[in-house]
Amino acid sequence: MTTRLSKGGRLIDRTRPVKFQFNGQYYKGFAGDTLASALLANGHTTVGRSFKYHRPRGIVASGAEEPNALMGLGTGNRFEPNARATVVELQDGTYAESQNHWPSLAFDVGVLNDSLSKFFPAGFYYKTFMYPRAAWKHVFEPVIRAAAGLGKAPTKADPDTYEYYYAYTDVLVIGAGLAGLTAARQAADAGLRVLILEQSPHVGGRLNTEEADVEGAPGADWARAEAAALAAMPNVTLRTRTMGAGVYDHGYILANERLDGPVRERLWRIRAKQVVTATGAIERPLAFAGNDRPGVMLASAVRDYVALYGVSPGDRTVVVTNNDDAYRTAIALKRAGLDVPAILDARPAATGPLPRMARELGIRVELGKGIAKVVGGKTLKSVEICAHAGEGAVLEVIPCECVAMSGGWSPIVHLWSHCGGKLTWDEDLIAFRPDLERAPTGDRGQGFVLPAGAANGYFSATQIVEDAVAMGQRAVREAGGSPASGTAPTVTEDVTEEAPAMPVWMMPERASYKLRSKAFLDFQNDVKVSDVQLAAQEGYESVEHTKRYTTLGMATDQGKLSNINGLAILADSLGAAIPDVGTTTFRPPYTPVTIGTLAGEARGALFKPLRKTAIDGWHEAQGATFEPVADWRRPFAYPKNGESVHAAVNREVLTAREKVSLLDASTLGKILVKGPDAGKFLNLMYTNPMAGLKPGRCRYGLMLNENGFLWDDGVVARLDEDTFLVHTTTGNSDRVHAWFEEWLQTEWWDMQVYTANVTEQYAQVAVVGPKARELLQAMGTDMDLSNDALPFMGWADGTIGGIKARVYRISFSGELSYEVAIPAGQGLAFWEAAMEAGAPMGVAPYGTEALHVLRAEKGFIIVGDESDGTVTPHDLGLSWAVSQKKEDFIGKRALERADLTREGRKQLVGLETVEPSVVLPDGAHAVEHDRMIGHVTSTYFSPTLGRSIAMALIEGGLSRTGDMLEFPISDDKTIRAKIVSPVFYDPEGARQNV
Amino acid sequence: MLTLTCPCCGVSGEETEFAPGGEAHLKRFGPGSSDEDFRDYLFQRQNPRGVHFERWRHAFGCGKWFHAARCTQTLEVFGTYPGQTSTPTPDIIAAIKARRPEWEPQA
Numbered sequence A: 001m002t003t004r005l006s007k008g009g010r011l012i013d014r015t016r017p018v019k020f021q022f023n024g025q026y027y028k029g030f031a032g033d034t035l036a037s038a039l040l041a042n043g044h045t046t047v048g049r050s051f052k053y054h055r056p057r058g059i060v061a062s063g064a065e066e067p068n069a070l071m072g073l074g075t076g077n078r079f080e081p082n083a084r085a086t087v088v089e090l091q092d093g094t095y096a097e098s099q100n101h102w103p104s105l106a107f108d109v110g111v112l113n114d115s116l117s118k119f120f121p122a123g124f125y126y127k128t129f130m131y132p133r134a135a136w137k138h139v140f141e142p143v144i145r146a147a148a149g150l151g152k153a154p155t156k157a158d159p160d161t162y163e164y165y166y167a168y169t170d171v172l173v174i175g176a177g178l179a180g181l182t183a184a185r186q187a188a189d190a191g192l193r194v195l196i197l198e199q200s201p202h203v204g205g206r207l208n209t210e211e212a213d214v215e216g217a218p219g220a221d222w223a224r225a226e227a228a229a230l231a232a233m234p235n236v237t238l239r240t241r242t243m244g245a246g247v248y249d250h251g252y253i254l255a256n257e258r259l260d261g262p263v264r265e266r267l268w269r270i271r272a273k274q275v276v277t278a279t280g281a282i283e284r285p286l287a288f289a290g291n292d293r294p295g296v297m298l299a300s301a302v303r304d305y306v307a308l309y310g311v312s313p314g315d316r317t318v319v320v321t322n323n324d325d326a327y328r329t330a331i332a333l334k335r336a337g338l339d340v341p342a343i344l345d346a347r348p349a350a351t352g353p354l355p356r357m358a359r360e361l362g363i364r365v366e367l368g369k370g371i372a373k374v375v376g377g378k379t380l381k382s383v384e385i386c387a388h389a390g391e392g393a394v395l396e397v398i399p400c401e402c403v404a405m406s407g408g409w410s411p412i413v414h415l416w417s418h419c420g421g422k423l424t425w426d427e428d429l430i431a432f433r434p435d436l437e438r439a440p441t442g443d444r445g446q447g448f449v450l451p452a453g454a455a456n457g458y459f460s461a462t463q464i465v466e467d468a469v470a471m472g473q474r475a476v477r478e479a480g481g482s483p484a485s486g487t488a489p490t491v492t493e494d495v496t497e498e499a500p501a502m503p504v505w506m507m508p509e510r511a512s513y514k515l516r517s518k519a520f521l522d523f524q525n526d527v528k529v530s531d532v533q534l535a536a537q538e539g540y541e542s543v544e545h546t547k548r549y550t551t552l553g554m555a556t557d558q559g560k561l562s563n564i565n566g567l568a569i570l571a572d573s574l575g576a577a578i579p580d581v582g583t584t585t586f587r588p589p590y591t592p593v594t595i596g597t598l599a600g601e602a603r604g605a606l607f608k609p610l611r612k613t614a615i616d617g618w619h620e621a622q623g624a625t626f627e628p629v630a631d632w633r634r635p636f637a638y639p640k641n642g643e644s645v646h647a648a649v650n651r652e653v654l655t656a657r658e659k660v661s662l663l664d665a666s667t668l669g670k671i672l673v674k675g676p677d678a679g680k681f682l683n684l685m686y687t688n689p690m691a692g693l694k695p696g697r698c699r700y701g702l703m704l705n706e707n708g709f710l711w712d713d714g715v716v717a718r719l720d721e722d723t724f725l726v727h728t729t730t731g732n733s734d735r736v737h738a739w740f741e742e743w744l745q746t747e748w749w750d751m752q753v754y755t756a757n758v759t760e761q762y763a764q765v766a767v768v769g770p771k772a773r774e775l776l777q778a779m780g781t782d783m784d785l786s787n788d789a790l791p792f793m794g795w796a797d798g799t800i801g802g803i804k805a806r807v808y809r810i811s812f813s814g815e816l817s818y819e820v821a822i823p824a825g826q827g828l829a830f831w832e833a834a835m836e837a838g839a840p841m842g843v844a845p846y847g848t849e850a851l852h853v854l855r856a857e858k859g860f861i862i863v864g865d866e867s868d869g870t871v872t873p874h875d876l877g878l879s880w881a882v883s884q885k886k887e888d889f890i891g892k893r894a895l896e897r898a899d900l901t902r903e904g905r906k907q908l909v910g911l912e913t914v915e916p917s918v919v920l921p922d923g924a925h926a927v928e929h930d931r932m933i934g935h936v937t938s939t940y941f942s943p944t945l946g947r948s949i950a951m952a953l954i955e956g957g958l959s960r961t962g963d964m965l966e967f968p969i970s971d972d973k974t975i976r977a978k979i980v981s982p983v984f985y986d987p988e989g990a991r992q993n994v
Numbered sequence B: 001m002l003t004l005t006c007p008c009c010g011v012s013g014e015e016t017e018f019a020p021g022g023e024a025h026l027k028r029f030g031p032g033s034s035d036e037d038f039r040d041y042l043f044q045r046q047n048p049r050g051v052h053f054e055r056w057r058h059a060f061g062c063g064k065w066f067h068a069a070r071c072t073q074t075l076e077v078f079g080t081y082p083g084q085t086s087t088p089t090p091d092i093i094a095a096i097k098a099r100r101p102e103w104e105p106q107a
């Protein structure tokens, strides 16, 4: 059983006990513990269940690479799934739950999957999705859904605050171990701006565990002193609890800082001239049967738990290794008073200083041996040992509670690789290391990432320091500085020599299928040696394909432990060399970053700014219901006390038809186009002839893209010889302005035209209805608003109600209508004065829904309803607005394309349902002879006509007036409607011309 | 996220400050052009792995369009130059040649 030792533990403070909960039970730990070390100290070996087979799983690692110990942390709205217990700092009140078990950790129904594992081979999901479908639907999915899943998503909104932090630096050092601090010192002494990030709460990295002296002091003490000295320099910033998450183009880096204050986490967005990745290395597991059993841990993790947290992994630990380094674990355990029944070394010989020290401590060393099988369930009972070179015949059974395994070390190359840094296979290291000749490149083609220390493939302290000085100096030069002295700290190590490791990818070498099918590569996704071999057998040769087929390395740990082992098994199965099979792509983030952190402040009201008009407050005070239109919010309708929205819309429509009504039209885009070539330019932008428009007049215009499809419409007013004011749809004001600028700057830069987006400079109020003129006159005006002085499609400047106004006689309702533009600051005053003046006439405001009904009754299109990016003006019956005389305009050439001129294109029609009270659903399909021949684009109940009306795009619709169409709504319901003119009301246009 | 320098206002900024505008130096084919020329103008793009001429707009800055010569593989930016030119300038060609001697501009 794992337990707390009576002494030791560099990181814990035994004077500060901490109480925490795990699966509903209270336990004690110490300040400085991780959740993992505290669980081990309390005897918890099994901490979760595996994803596919629900095998009991224990803690394997001591850092960010942990695949098994995933926890749900916290409760309620502070619940966080999939937290790795090995990096969770234990605090008073920490509340953790194990995941992936049902109904309980001790008894798990999903274990069934384990006994059925031969039915869940590699590619199980693919195969099952394919065939038989019924089995998936009725058997597999319900069971798997109930029993599996990596953590649960939180169900409540996160109450905490997250923020972004922007930083610019000359040299960014990721990792504050021996290499990181040494490299950072070079840059700091050179006077450059230096930012040092360390993912854990403490600096020093493996110096905290290993026995090495630096500058005459124990390594861990030196690291703390050096970090403090660096941090005290004005040009240096050091942050612990900050994980370098991703390296991106041109020296852009994201980092994730965990805080313990009003802000929970911080996303650092960093630009660095040079990045030094001093990220260390990760120990590889060995692939033997039962290597996933709780109690089997990485050798380095075992000595971490002893040295850092004073935790015993069990009374008896068997060490199994292919290298010298794991002997340190045996030595550390022995010195802590624990038993090491044997070191199983797969190599034929081990004669270096570390094996010698182990032997001198009386530890039995078995050469050429390995583990055939681990025996145990939720706790470990024993290991069966065998000759590594054989097939797994059991030579001896050794009782033990823990197995410390080591397959050698792999440099952590994730950050190096994120932005294109290439790797090279190092035969001596038996690992991929960064290929310094092929670094990720910056904006000038320069390399901008430099690996240092273990991340660069140097594992002894002496080599690490040497490399870190070199890399630190190189970073200084690349960042444009001059290196200072460049002296390396002196280090004294426990030994100066380690024998090379031997490649061991499967143990024993010729393991039987039975053993291979319990030898795990990817603990989190339950991928075994046999799965990768099966994938190779089934023809998967590319590592990327194998990865997807077997799900190797695709879990939340991104294959930190499994990558190289899986690759080696695949290479072996294919009879290829490891570097020829290649690596999978490393993608950011290095460890998961919460969505809250990525979102930062961009939540709720701050997610996207909401645009409001000058009159918005009035609408809100009136109890208007709103709808979003592009980034704006606009009143949808103004229901009076107790009135339904539908009733309000009908009332608003009739008020506009019978009396007078106001619409806040301020959101319409307004773009000023000015200059000697303004008319010529707008001729190219619109299908209509704008150059010929007379000052004082307005014209409705259509804008196409180069494909000939309609994308914006609006009224253009000519203010004077040189100046036009262009109205755009609400959603397109910025886009139209950008569109004008694009053509002016990149195609017709010889034209003398200036554009300005003045959308927000003006409030605009549409005064609509038979009494519109009367209302404006009642407000008091110096303008002649008569039909003779200001006819339809004219505009004039003047003063209304004491406010400077520009009045456009245009109509989107078919009624007598004036759109009045006033300075935005006067918008509300104008609106209130108009409401007051119109009160005796029965004035009422109307919202966007009444606007839609009013325009639909008149057959006016709305871009985005009647058009969808595939519709031409001709399709919409708007050929009258397309100039035949102009030599050129955007989209003119496209309108000649065969597909746009062919017979049978969908064309805009009106529809009247046979049953007048039945309103067609929006988007309903017209079906004829089992073919879809068109769809409804707009559909309303018209209070003016007392019946439903709709517009639709129907194949050849313009020549089908009077035909009856069928709209199947459901199996037993079809709506029949007749094709009519889309202009339902006042087809002569008499009402707007009075 | 790239960094680019706007040749109009001189500001070096993050990619989020700019808006991409696709391949540069396309010749517009309008009314009277052949179907093939018009198709190519609308749809046919080089999409090279290597040196690429692009349009960018300093959308959240001075608002001006400009050109960039960039390697789509290494993300190296050889330079940026004004938007008001139909072909890459001699300066930018020289800048590319200095970094990629084997590269030849397309006819």
Ligand SMILES: [Zn+2]
Pocket (backbone or CB within 6 Å): B006, B007, B008, B009, B010, B011, B058, B061, B062, B063, B064
């Ligand atoms: Zn600029």
